[in-house]
Amino acid sequence: MVAIWILVFREVLEAAMIVSIVAAATRGVAGRWRWIGSGIGLGCAGAAIVAAGAERLAAAMSGMGQEWFNAGVLLAATAMIGWHVVWMARHGKQLAMDAGRFGDDVSAGRRPLTALMVVVALAVLREGSEVVLFGYGMFAGGSSSGGLWTGGLLGVLSGAAAGAAMYAGLLRIPMRHFFRATNGLLILLAAGLAAAAAGFLNQADVLPTLANPLWDSSWLLTDDAWLGRTLHALIGYTAQPTGMQVSFYVAVVGLLSGGARLAAPRRESISAVPTPST
Amino acid sequence: MSKSVALTFALLVASVASVAWANEPPEIHLVIRGHRFVPTELKVPANTKIKLIVVNQDATPEEFESHELNREKVVTGGGTIPVYVGPLRPGRYPFFGDFHADTAQGALLAQ
Numbered sequence: 477m478v479a480i481w482i483l484v485f486r487e488v489l490e491a492a493m494i495v496s497i498v499a500a501a502t503r504g505v506a507g508r509w510r511w512i513g514s515g516i517g518l519g520c521a522g523a524a525i526v527a528a529g530a531e532r533l534a535a536a537m538s539g540m541g542q543e544w545f546n547a548g549v550l551l552a553a554t555a556m557i558g559w560h561v562v563w564m565a566r567h568g569k570q571l572a573m574d575a576g577r578f579g580d581d582v583s584a585g586r587r588p589l590t591a592l593m594v595v596v597a598l599a600v601l602r603e604g605s606e607v608v609l610f611g612y613g614m615f616a617g618g619s620s621s622g623g624l625w626t627g628g629l630l631g632v633l634s635g636a637a638a639g640a641a642m643y644a645g646l647l648r649i650p651m652r653h654f655f656r657a658t659n660g661l662l663i664l665l666a667a668g669l670a671a672a673a674a675g676f677l678n679q680a681d682v683l684p685t686l687a688n689p690l691w692d693s694s695w696l697l698t699d700d701a702w703l704g705r706t707l708h709a710l711i712g713y714t715a716q717p718t719g720m721q722v723s724f725y726v727a728v729v730g731l732l733s734g735g736a737r738l739a740a741p742r743r744e745s746i747s748a749v750p751t752p753s754t
Numbered sequence: 755m756s757k758s759v760a761l762t763f764a765l766l767v768a769s770v771a772s773v774a775w776a777n778e779p780p781e782i783h784l785v786i787r788g789h790r791f792v793p794t795e796l797k798v799p800a801n802t803k804i805k806l807i808v809v810n811q812d813a814t815p816e817e818f819e820s821h822e823l824n825r826e827k828v829v830t831g832g833g834t835i836p837v838y839v840g841p842l843r844p845g846r847y848p849f850f851g852d853f854h855a856d857t858a859q860g861a862l863l864a865q
Contacts, residue, residue, distance in 0.1 A: 479856065530815070531830045539836040542827055606817065609828060610853050613814030616831070679825055681803075681838040688841075689824070699821040716824060 477623035483610055484631025485638075486705060487603040491519070492639025493709035494599040497665055498592045500646035501564075501658040508589060515593040519600025526601060527608035543680035546602065550673035553598045556591040557666035558732050561659055563591075565736035607631075638706075659736065661710070667728040668712015674724040675714075686719025779803040779838070784860070786829070786851065787811045791860035800844040800864040806837040816858065820849035823862070840864070 495512060502508040526533070526545075533541040607628075614624050649657045677683040694715035697704045707713035712725060782804055785792040789812060798804050808818050810829040818837060819826045829835045842864040851858025 483852070530828060531833055534828070534830065534833060534835055542835075606828070606852075609815045609830075610817075613816075613831070613853055617812075617814045675824055679827070679838065694821075714824075715821065718824060 477627040480611075480614060480619075480624060480627030481630045481634070484607055484628050485634045486631075487607045488632050488635025489638050489705060490709040491596075491599045491603045492635045493642060493706065494665065495596055496639040496643040496646065497658065497661050497710070498596055499643050501560075501655075501662055502589065502592060503647070503654070503658075505589060511589045511593045512596055515596030516600050518593075518597040520604055522597060522601035523604025523608050526605035527612065530605070530609060537680075540680040540682075543676045543682075547673040547676040547680070549598050549602055550669045550676070553595045554666045554670045554673065554728060556595045556598075557662050557669070558728075558735070560591045560595075561662050561666070561732050562735045562739045564655070564659060565739040566741065642710075663729055663732045663736075664711040666732060667725045668708070668710070670728040671712045671714065671717065671721040671725040674721045675718065678718050678720055683720050686723065688718050689716035690719045690722050692716050779805045779840075781805045781807050781836075783807045783809060785809045785811055786816050786858065789816070789851065789854035789857045791849075791851070791858055794860045795863055796860065797863045797865060798840070798842070801841045803838065803840045806839050806862075807834060808837055809834045815853065817852035818849065819852045820847060822847045823849060825849070826852075 495516070499508070499512055502512075530542075533545055535541060537544050611624060611628060615621065646658065646661075674683060678685050678688075692715060697707070697713070697715065699705070699708065699713075699715050704713060704715065714721065717725075780799070780802070782796065782798055784796055784806055786808065798806075808827075808829050810816055810831060810833050813831040815828055815830045815833075817826065817828045818835070823839055823842075825837055825839065827835055827837055839862070842862070844864050847862040847864065849860050849862065
């Protein structure tokens, strides 16, 4: 039961970190929990479908179907985050200013929500499909269904709790830095997802590694450690990345920060409200 | 005239085939049985790209995973998956089965 709890917790943790960043980044937008909830629901449905088709997927693309699918899902999530980040850079200051009067801006807020809902759905789909396969294996292998359900539920609850803790922590960032901080976190998240995609394309022998590995930081923090896993989920930390993974990471950070800077409206100061002359 | 054409054609096919064969990495089998890897220590040639063929003889799925090799792939019950690995510098590269990590432990020995 404990083994199931730990494995489910690990997978849910990865998705929960993404959900917490998305939830923080959409602070103030009306109805966002419904969107996030829909994303999670869609992701769960998708996870079941992916798990059911696992054998066919594995056989596709000359046996590299899993690698292509994972890379595709990860790159789609990267693109969605990228779109959101650039969109927020253009409109975000306005939304931050009106952070109280969102009724008018619900339609304006809705567009980035779709992108982030897809990001949440894709994250839950990826991690969830592993949980479904694992759970099915445990069930078919004769584990007691009581232990299975208890372990699984505990895993989901503890993962969700970790996500809630991260979300609460993010909310403590002072308002004047808040959206820049969450934007930065989203960029790092996107970069991490892109690096993971590069890893799968290396695995599929479709992209060269360039260096394998480029460095080894497992003396500092291993992939297995809880901090290592959390940082992997948040910012894509890997102890032994290939050169191609690092290239993807740097490229995405560059593209999205540059894109956000270019998209930002000319007017710098939010607080520049003309004071009436006395 | 037709004999030389046939000979040329045969030589062409042979050279293309030999190039194709040269490019295919050697296949090395790894079996999962009773939630364990067989063998637990698998010798592989160093500095060569290899194609690990993971055969899951159990009825339930397993996930072949390794941080050192940077590999993560699910193999369904009774399934077989190819996993490209390497070129590896000489050394020991542990891997495990994520779904049964307590028993499914192994390592590639690149030499």
